[in-house]
């Protein structure tokens with residue numbers, strides 16, 4: 455079965471060559487593994503997705519970011535067919551299927567609250583604010599799987615500076631698009647919608663916090679949060695809110711979806727922390743999609759640059 459898929463993959467012309475090299479490596483690994491070694495793994499997670507790569511539009515990436523990891527990029531098909539996007543279903547393969555017809559254009563993002571220059575931006579306006587960078591980040595889901603993705607965007611700080619935050623602004627509240635009509639699966643999600651998230655203003659201003667328009671050199675696929683999302687590589691994946699429509703600067707810590715759904719399991723900060731277990735599972739290790747053995751999870755997902763944001767804080771309490 456895997457051999458047949460390898461043949462199909464070789465024929466594709468849409469994806470950049472370096473991606474294919476990565477993919478061949480993955481397949482070589484996959485083919486070398488016996489059925490016995492696979493037992494006990496989640497086959498769904500390891501299986502090569504059946505769907506064809508659907509290319510978005512190409513983005514003009516002006517520069518590669520110094521923040522990039524040199525670790526192997528996770529194959530595009532894994533990243534785009536193993537998603538959490540509860541508006542489009544709770545299954546990992548649901549978003550790729552159910553978000554296919556999601557309308558992401560025209561799209562605007564309203565930025566306001568405690569700012570001197572509130573403004574509603576079209577996605578095109580947003581993309582004009584700074585040159586697009588490619589940033590290859592590790593991404594660690596709270597569910598203990600991880601991926602390495604070449605995202606495209608620029609620091610959220612660029613946008614925040616544009617609207618001129620007032621001195622009273624201490625936090626940033628984010629909101630996702632929500633439309634029952636386009637997202638009928640959301641009612642089975644078990645969490646409130648619209649999906650909301652939040653950061654302290656100094657976290658939001660940290661250069662690593664990425665306002666993201668694309669991945670793998672192209673616009674974001676719907677299932678990954680088109681047309682614009684956040685990517686916060688030192689935090690558990692659920693903080694990286696998708697399909698953004700509102701950003702509001704506020705003076706108090708804003709409510710966040712997973713914290714509202716289950717406050718004992720999901721805190722406001724949700725920094726990746728291998729020393730603080732989730733009440734129902736360990737956070738010490740993670741499995742990179744497309745790989746077979748688990749690796750150790752790093753404090754702040756390896757992004758030590760953010761440590762000073764939390765100096766003096768008890769990260770067990772502020773989980």
Ligand SMILES: Nc1nc2c(c(=O)[nH]1)N[C@H]1C(S)=C(S)[C@@H](COP(=O)(O)O)O[C@H]1N2
Pocket residue numbers: 533536537538539540541594595596630649677678679690691692693694695696697
């Ligand atoms: N609006 C919205 N944003 C969301 C989610 C969601 O369900 N809805 N899931 C989060 C979780 S749990 C993760 S791990 C990441 C997954 O991003 P990816 O699918 O691009 O890998 O999106 C986050 N952003």
Ligand SMILES: [Mo]
Pocket residue numbers: 538594595596597690691692
């Ligand atoms: Mo996640």
